[in-house]
Amino acid sequence: MEGRALEKYLRISPRKVRQVAALVRGKGTEEAVSILKFTRKNASTHVEKAIQSAVANLLFIHPEVERENLFVKEIFVNGGPTFKRGRAGSMGRRSMIRKRSSHITVVVADRTEAAAEPAQS
Numbered sequence: 001m002e003g004r005a006l007e008k009y010l011r012i013s014p015r016k017v018r019q020v021a022a023l024v025r026g027k028g029t030e031e032a033v034s035i036l037k038f039t040r041k042n043a044s045t046h047v048e049k050a051i052q053s054a055v056a057n058l059l060f061i062h063p064e065v066e067r068e069n070l071f072v073k074e075i076f077v078n079g080g081p082t083f084k085r086g087r088a089g090s091m092g093r094r095s096m097i098r099k100r101s102s103h104i105t106v107v108v109a110d111r112t113e114a115a116a117e118p119a120q121s
Contacts, residue, residue, distance in 0.1 A: 003107070016042075018077045029067070
């Protein structure tokens, strides 16, 4: 059993969000949320919200699953659309400023179900 959540069109660079996502990959959901509460990065609030949403999605479909057994199975960050802005550059030219956005995808799963599945090769 898996629960998924997508956070799309976040106005923060994917590179910054990937640093935070690497902290919680493979951890239990409660441990991941507590790590993110004390992480001093703006991206941590977005990642925490995505994890909470994935847990809620899984528990809505399968209410018999215990919250303590859930872990972050997958978390990845993709780039979203980039806004192109300009500013004055040297010698009267225009320099590009790229305002990047990102999409966060989180998959949480039940640890007991994951242990029962046979390894695929």
